[in-house]
Amino acid sequence: MSNYLPEDSSELPMIDSFSPRGCDRARAQVSALLDGELSELEEADLRQHLDGCPACRTYHAGAESISGSLRAAPLEELDFPIAVPNRHYVATRWIQAASAAAMVLVAIGLGSSQGILAGHDGLGSASSSSSPGRASSSATYLQSPDYERRLLNSLRTPRRGRTGGAVAQ
Structure with missing residues (x-):
């Protein structure tokens, strides 16, 4: 037993x-x-x-x-292959999506800080501390056709104090 x-x-x-x-x-x-x-x-x-x-x-x-x-019973033959998603691929896609979302948030943050520095309160109007002439010139500058070129040039050009005294190439 x-x-x-x-x-x-x-x-x-x-x-x-x-x-x-x-x-x-x-x-x-x-x-x-x-x-x-x-x-x-x-x-x-x-x-x-x-x-x-x-x-x-x-x-x-x-x-x-x-x-x-x-x-x-015999196993049924399939007319198509069965593919299991690669775990690495799924993880990579998640990281890419998170990175894209972070970049959008950084761009929004930079855009809003540029607007505040230019004298805008973030609601589309000039803040009371800036002069009306400055607000209109900022708006004109943002609407100019070569805005992107000027922005890229300003980012490439080293400013005094930003590089610690060294000249950036």
């Missing part, structure tokens, strides 16, 4: 395994039995129930037949 069961099984507390609750439990365990997932004790308990219950024995025979048919 197995190590789990005492020699005298009368010592075990028995559940009425032939009650509807016992049959429900037994039928739920049939699939696990067919897949080899039950412990020795669970299997012994289920087999004892199947020996004494014709309805569950019939259920077990039907499930065993279906399981055997499914295992014997």
